[in-house]
Amino acid sequence: MSNSATPEGTSEPVAVAQPPADDQVASLRANMAQDPSDILSAIDLIKYYENKEDSESIRGVYEELHSRFPFYSPLWAIHLREDLQRDEFETVEKLLAQCLTGEIENNELSLWTTYLDYVRRKNNLITGGQEARAIVIQAFDLVLEKCGVFEPNSGQFWSDYLSFLEQWKPVNKWEEQQKVDMIRALYKRMLRVPFNTLEQMWGKYTQWEQDINSLTARKFIGELSGDYMKARSLYQEWSNVTKGLRRVAPISIRSVNKNNLPHGMEDDEAVAQIAIWKKWIEWEKENKLVQPEDTLNARINYVYKQSIIYMLFSPEIWYNYAMYHDDSNAAARQQILANGLKANPESISLTVKLSESFELENNTEMIKTTFDGTVKTIYSQYKRCLEEGSTERAAQLKEKLSYVYCTYMNTVKKVSGLSAARSIFGKCRKLKDNITHHVYIENAFLEYHNQADGYKTALKVLELGLKYFQADGEYINKYIDFLIMLNKDAQIKTLFESSIDKIDERAHARAMFKKVIAYETKYGNLANVYLLEKRFQKKYPKEASVELFSDRYAIQSENLMERLEFPYLEGSGSSSSSSGSKKRKRSRKHGDHSSSSSSKKARTGDKVEVPAPIVDMLKILPKRQYFKNAILNPASLVDFLVNQIEIPAESEAANES
Numbered sequence: 046m047s048n049s050a051t052p053e054g055t056s057e058p059v060a061v062a063q064p065p066a067d068d069q070v071a072s073l074r075a076n077m078a079q080d081p082s083d084i085l086s087a088i089d090l091i092k093y094y095e096n097k098e099d100s101e102s103i104r105g106v107y108e109e110l111h112s113r114f115p116f117y118s119p120l121w122a123i124h125l126r127e128d129l130q131r132d133e134f135e136t137v138e139k140l141l142a143q144c145l146t147g148e149i150e151n152n153e154l155s156l157w158t159t160y161l162d163y164v165r166r167k168n169n170l171i172t173g174g175q176e177a178r179a180i181v182i183q184a185f186d187l188v189l190e191k192c193g194v195f196e197p198n199s200g201q202f203w204s205d206y207l208s209f210l211e212q213w214k215p216v217n218k219w220e221e222q223q224k225v226d227m228i229r230a231l232y233k234r235m236l237r238v239p240f241n242t243l244e245q246m247w248g249k250y251t252q253w254e255q256d257i258n259s260l261t262a263r264k265f266i267g268e269l270s271g272d273y274m275k276a277r278s279l280y281q282e283w284s285n286v287t288k289g290l291r292r293v294a295p296i297s298i299r300s301v302n303k304n305n306l307p308h309g310m311e312d313d314e315a316v317a318q319i320a321i322w323k324k325w326i327e328w329e330k331e332n333k334l335v336q337p338e339d340t341l342n343a344r345i346n347y348v349y350k351q352s353i354i355y356m357l358f359s360p361e362i363w364y365n366y367a368m369y370h371d372d373s374n375a376a377a378r379q380q381i382l383a384n385g386l387k388a389n390p391e392s393i394s395l396t397v398k399l400s401e402s403f404e405l406e407n408n409t410e411m412i413k414t415t416f417d418g419t420v421k422t423i424y425s426q427y428k429r430c431l432e433e434g435s436t437e438r439a440a441q442l443k444e445k446l447s448y449v450y451c452t453y454m455n456t457v458k459k460v461s462g463l464s465a466a467r468s469i470f471g472k473c474r475k476l477k478d479n480i481t482h483h484v485y486i487e488n489a490f491l492e493y494h495n496q497a498d499g500y501k502t503a504l505k506v507l508e509l510g511l512k513y514f515q516a517d518g519e520y521i522n523k524y525i526d527f528l529i530m531l532n533k534d535a536q537i538k539t540l541f542e543s544s545i546d547k548i549d550e551r552a553h554a555r556a557m558f559k560k561v562i563a564y565e566t567k568y569g570n571l572a573n574v575y576l577l578e579k580r581f582q583k584k585y586p587k588e589a590s591v592e593l594f595s596d597r598y599a600i601q602s603e604n605l606m607e608r609l610e611f612p613y614l615e616g617s618g619s620s621s622s623s624s625g626s627k628k629r630k631r632s633r634k635h636g637d638h639s640s641s642s643s644s645k646k647a648r649t650g651d652k653v654e655v656p657a658p659i660v661d662m663l664k665i666l667p668k669r670q671y672f673k674n675a676i677l678n679p680a681s682l683v684d685f686l687v688n689q690i691e692i693p694a695e696s697e698a699a700n701e702s
Contacts, residue, residue: 048279070094079429081113081390081422082309082358088301089372091425095298104136111143113387114351118153118309119294120142125159127298129166137163148380152350154196155294157188161205178213182227185209189234195347198292200242203235225257229265237272239280239334246271247415250633279333286328290321292355293688302691307357319359320351326365345369360385360392366431367398375402386415390422393445397452407458423449427479446471454484454491455612463495470506478513482520485510489527500531518553525557556584559596566597589614607676 070093076086087110094102107124114120121144128136141160144151164184168177185206193202210228215221232250236243250269254262291314293303308315313559329345336344349366363385370378382399389395396419403411423446430439450473458466470488473480488629489503496502507524514520528537541561548554559582565574576592590616595606607614 077109079426082388084110084114084117084306085301085303088298104571114357115144115149115348115384115387116151116358117388118151118156118354119296121151122156122159123295123298123301125156125163129159129163134163134167149420150383152192152195152347153200153354154188154192154199155296158202158205161185161188162546165373181209192347194234194238195344197280197287199238199239199240200246203231203240203246204242207231207235207249226245228253233269236269237276239276239283241280243273243277243280247277282333283325283328285323287325289317290325291352293684294354296689300689302689304691305688307355309358315356315359318355319361322348322356322362323365326352357388360389360394363389363392364394364398375405378402386419390419391426391442391445393419393449393452396449400452400456404456404460407460409457412456412460416449416456419449420446420453424479442481443479444481446476447483450480450484451487454488458491458495464489464521466491474509480521482510482517484516485514486523486527503527504531504533504536516547516549518548518550518557521548522553522557522560523558529560532568534568537561558584559593562593563597563599 070090073086073090073093076083077090080086087106091103091106094100107120110117110120111124122236123136125140128140137231141163143149144156145160162179162186165181168180170177170181173180188202189206191207192201196202197667198569207228210224210231213220213224215224233247236247236250251262251266254265293305295305310316316325326348327347329341329348332341334344346369349362349369352362353366362379367378367381367385370381379399379402382395386392386395386399396415400412400415403415423442427439427442427446430436430442450469454466454469454473457469466488470484473484475490489506491614492502492506493499507527510520510524521540525537528540538561539556545554545557546559558577562577562581565577574597581593582588582590591611592607595604595611595614598604598606608647
């Protein structure tokens with residue numbers, strides 16, 4: 046790379062070195078293979094190779110991480126800092142070209158600050174003089190353009206840029222005036238932007254103008270004060286909008302821990318964080334700064350990329366970012382979806398949306414590649430959960446796998462025809478009971494709607510499904526609905542009689558009973574209805590007779606008799622009770638959560654006794670009045686201790702000792 050401020054084009058990636066046959070390496074590799082989102086195991090592997098001084102393997106693991114998470118800027122920054130410490134400038138140049146240009150251009154300020162460090166090291170002011178200074182200033186301006194003006198927490202960057210200009214020692218009057226002009230121009234640009242140290246910078250600016258020329262100070266300050274007041278107000282508004290936003294990332298390879306890495310979507314905190322990010326994005330779209338359209342789009346794009354860094358494993362964030370790009374920029378949308386799917390290989394929303402983009406291009410091969418990749422990932426995760434005995438997670442993955450196959454079949458039918466869709470269903474059948482009944486129901490409707498006598502094939506498909514789902518009440522009910530749609534009277538009765546005593550779930554059996562009674566009431570024989578009612582009441586003696594009666598006279602799936610004649614009975618039936626019990630379960634679940642969080646708040650609100658040694662130390666420290674400037678930033682110290690250091694639990698500490 047030349048000594049210019051702009052990164053050059055991308056370079057050829059380095060081949061990934063094969064890890065040695067070591068138990069620790071094998072274990073970490075297994076973790077990474079089983080869980081693609083396991084960044085921590087990859088970092089542990091890098092640390093292992095560092096201890097072995099195996100630079101090729103270190104580079105290989107980093108490349109795997111960058112390939113899977115190209116927009117996760119903290120990893121790029123950590124990698125760059127490690128190489129800068131070893132003075133590997135050639136490698137640094139290649140990495141900068143990869144992460145700061147092209148399709149995966151990152152806009153994280155800490156990453157661009159690392160780029161600044163590189164430029165400043167390559168352009169020594171003592172030996173390079175005016176030319177070196179010009180290159181560094183150009184680099185500062187580039188960082189300003191890419192992310193500095195968009196980042197609300199950019200106070201340190203503005204301070205660094207200002208300090209760099211202030212440290213310039215002019216050698217003549219012309220350079221002295223140039224320095225003043227550049228500092229004033231920087232202040233003018235800075236004080237129109239809402240950021241965290243705006244008020245301090247305003248105070249510094251007004252004092253600077255007074256020191257330069259007290260006669261012109263009022264003029265310059267007056268010209269800028271209106272923009273400053275607006276920026277200050279907007280920063281306060283932004284702070285309120287984003288209150289509670291957690292933007293924490295590791296700053297070095299040694300500080301990486303589970304607290305400062307992106308989390309999955311399993312907890313309520315992640316859901317709350319998504320809501321705050323969406324509020325920030327909507328706030329930006331209101332264009333409170335009254336920016337031109339290009340600048341506004343750049344600001345919004347910046348926030349979307351920031352949300353990806355901290356919500357890396359949220360498919361919704363990736364989806365929203367992709368959809369922000371309009372139809373005229375389909376390539377960018379496709380690229381974002383593809384990168385989102387790398388980070389979230391189980392995501393059904395990203396899989397389906399990406400396949401849609403390929404469908405518009407009639408790109409059959411890429412549709413298959415997209416779906417096959419997701420199917421492979423979900424199925425391998427499903428098998429692992431079965432082996433580990435994680436039944437709840439396995440059930441969720443089984444349902445997800447089935448959903449992907451259903452969508453896969455329908456998509457392939459549209460682009461390649463019924464024969465191609467049948468081949469996908471053939472793969473599903475080989476999975477036997479490792480998929481849910483939804484695949485068979487979906488395929489039955491696919492056959493029914495896509496050929497003249499498709500109902501014949503559809504019925505064969507549903508009959509095949511009985512081999513695996515004869516006790517699945519949901520499947521049997523859907524099967525009966527299909528038969529009712531076709532008016533297959535004999536088959537309805539046969540299926541009912543052969544299945545009613547096999548169904549595991551009481552609610553599904555009850556629903557099927559009522560469904561058949563209603564069908565017989567409308568299209569059959571009243572004597573048969575009474576016989577069925579007697580069987581029903583014997584099986585469900587607590588069911589009110591009037592409710593059963595009104596149910597069988599429902600019109601278009603709505604019990605109008607109950608609503609018009611017996612409104613006080615609405616919601617008292619078993620189906621309603623079932624949903625009610627679900628609501629009660631949900632409320633209990635939320636209640637438990639709120640009580641636990643309340644107790645947590647109560648615990649954190651308790652007074653903590655300060656240890657005597659700390660009190661003694663505080664007593665002998667000099668008073669703060671003796672220090673004109675802050676020596677230590679307490680907020681930064683607390684942030685470092687909380688987010689960059691993982692304190693072991695008491696049990697772990699005891700084991701180590």
